[in-house]
Amino acid sequence: MSSSKKKKLTPVQQEYQELAKKREPARPIWQNCIRAFLSGGVICLIGQCVSEMFVHWAGFDEIEASNPTVAVMILISVILTCLGVYDKIAQWAGAGSAVPVTGFANTMASAALEHRCEGLVLGVGGKMFKLSGPVIVFGTVAAFFIGILHWIFNPGEAGGH
Amino acid sequence: MLKGHQSWLFEKRPSIRGAATVVGPFEGQGPLANDFDIIHGDIRLGQDSWEEAERTLLEEATKLAVENAGLTKEQVNFFIGGDLMNQIISSSFAARTLSIPYLGVFGACSTSMESLAIAANLVNSGSAKHVLSSACSHNSTAEKQFRYPTEYGSQKPPTAQFTVTGAGACVVSAHGKGPCVTSATIGRVIDMGISDPFNMGAAMAPAAVDTIEAHFRDLRIGPDHYDLIVTGDLSKVGYEIANDLFHKHKIPMQKTVYKDCGMMIYDYEKQTVQAGASGCGCSAVVTYGHLLKKLRNNELKRILVVATGALLSPISFQQGESIPCIAHAVSIENGVE
Numbered sequence: 001m002s003s004s005k006k007k008k009l010t011p012v013q014q015e016y017q018e019l020a021k022k023r024e025p026a027r028p029i030w031q032n033c034i035r036a037f038l039s040g041g042v043i044c045l046i047g048q049c050v051s052e053m054f055v056h057w058a059g060f061d062e063i064e065a066s067n068p069t070v071a072v073m074i075l076i077s078v079i080l081t082c083l084g085v086y087d088k089i090a091q092w093a094g095a096g097s098a099v100p101v102t103g104f105a106n107t108m109a110s111a112a113l114e115h116r117c118e119g120l121v122l123g124v125g126g127k128m129f130k131l132s133g134p135v136i137v138f139g140t141v142a143a144f145f146i147g148i149l150h151w152i153f154n155p156g157e158a159g160g161h
Numbered sequence: 162m163l164k165g166h167q168s169w170l171f172e173k174r175p176s177i178r179g180a181a182t183v184v185g186p187f188e189g190q191g192p193l194a195n196d197f198d199i200i201h202g203d204i205r206l207g208q209d210s211w212e213e214a215e216r217t218l219l220e221e222a223t224k225l226a227v228e229n230a231g232l233t234k235e236q237v238n239f240f241i242g243g244d245l246m247n248q249i250i251s252s253s254f255a256a257r258t259l260s261i262p263y264l265g266v267f268g269a270c271s272t273s274m275e276s277l278a279i280a281a282n283l284v285n286s287g288s289a290k291h292v293l294s295s296a297c298s299h300n301s302t303a304e305k306q307f308r309y310p311t312e313y314g315s316q317k318p319p320t321a322q323f324t325v326t327g328a329g330a331c332v333v334s335a336h337g338k339g340p341c342v343t344s345a346t347i348g349r350v351i352d353m354g355i356s357d358p359f360n361m362g363a364a365m366a367p368a369a370v371d372t373i374e375a376h377f378r379d380l381r382i383g384p385d386h387y388d389l390i391v392t393g394d395l396s397k398v399g400y401e402i403a404n405d406l407f408h409k410h411k412i413p414m415q416k417t418v419y420k421d422c423g424m425m426i427y428d429y430e431k432q433t434v435q436a437g438a439s440g441c442g443c444s445a446v447v448t449y450g451h452l453l454k455k456l457r458n459n460e461l462k463r464i465l466v467v468a469t470g471a472l473l474s475p476i477s478f479q480q481g482e483s484i485p486c487i488a489h490a491v492s493i494e495n496g497v498e
Contacts, residue, residue: 010354016354017354019402019405020363023363024320024360024398025320027318027319028319081312081314082312087313090314090316091433093314093316094316095316098314098316106312110311110312110313111310114310115310117210117212130310131309131310
């Protein structure tokens with residue numbers, strides 16, 4: 001909690017929060033980190049295997065293979081979400097399953113599933129980006145600023161034209 | 162009759178003539194499974210949406226409660242109910258099906274005892290002969306409204322609670338066999354500045370302690386008056402804090418048995434529920450299923466149920482507001498005087 005908020009608390013509230021804090025089990029940060037490392041690593045390993053398959057069996061080069069690889073990972077994630085498995089994996093894996101592209105696919109698929117009963121337009125269409133919207137908005141904003149920095153520091157390479 | 166500052170004494174001893182509980186599959190795997198009337202295998206109950214599923218839970222529980230009371234719904238004067246949905250749609254829509262004159266109440270998870278207290282008061286004052294009181298919640302509707310889509314993969318902290326899928330209903334009557342409602346204490350809203358919606362137990366514990374303290378003060382009794390005192394859904398974290406607060410306020414809770422409904426319904430070893438259970442349905446199904454059964458069997462003589470509610474909305478916590486909480490206490494005794 002920010003310090004500005006804490007100032008508004010009465011002494012009784014502050015005393016209580018100190019008492020409550022002692023009884024609050026902490027998030028197991030190290031355990032979460034190790035699990036995220038393992039599960040995130042496994043998801044990336046699967047991604048790498050899929051990519052290799054496209055390179056060796058389907059004649060893509062390494063750069064070309066990235067697009068179909070992402071599509072396959074998204075498909076797997078959406079199928080697991082629909083089967084009701086992804087959220088169970090996520091409770092164990094945490095950031096490991098949230099950060100890769102599979103997590104992004106899960107945010108969209110889960111929101112679309114959840115709001116399907118409110119209609120195709122306002123339900124699925126309107127609410128699908130409920131969770132992934134912020135990622136897209138701030139991802140674009142971040143890309144814009146990085147683009148400007150790139151343009152300033154590497155003037156020769158930026159712009160494309 | 163008003164007793165003390167905020168309590169009602171029901172001198173005519175209205176009785177709980179019939180009760181019913183309906184729960185979802187996850188609750189059916191818990192240790193109290195044998196005490197529920199209907200356990201559904203499908204969390205959607207064969208409906209098209211989570212909201213319809215929650216309404217169906219309540220419709221089944223209310224119909225069965227009226228049936229168990231040996232009445233028809235035409236004989237029931239009023240229906241009092243509430244739930245966690247915006248505009249309490251589950252209860253209002255169930256009231257549409259029941260077509261019993263209806264009072265909708267909202268006290269978040271304290272709704273179960275709020276509606277029971279009002280029902281008992283109506284019967285005790287002669288304003289009604291039979292009143293149907295209910296509360297319900299559904300894990301998926303609550304997740305959808307207050308948190309994230311149900312299939313969204315987010316890691317919950319150990320303080321989080323799992324909303325119960327269940328509905329509990331009872332018929333309170335002026336005459337009839339069954340455990341009696343003897344008193345109720347209406348709580349005030351307490352806000353200790355906790356703003357983490359994943360730590361509701363800590364937010365609600367002070368409200369529970371405040372209401373229990375007021376109950377003892379108003380009725381001039383102590384914890385030893387009861388065989389069992391249960392809070393609604395404080396779960397592990399809130400339960401420990403409540404014990405600390407009782408100790409601090411010098412309330413001798415060691416003279417009775419103190420439990421929490423949120424810690425009774427699931428098996429911590431086998432079910433992933435973090436701190437425990439929550440939701441309107443939690444205290445409703447534990448009270449109307451498990452505890453009433455024990456009262457009827459004479460295993461318990463006198464209990465105090467203190468349902469706790471966190472009065473937040475999805476908008477209020479996004480705006481950084483703290484969580485105001487409330488608790489209502491109702492004492493229930495078995496028929497033997």
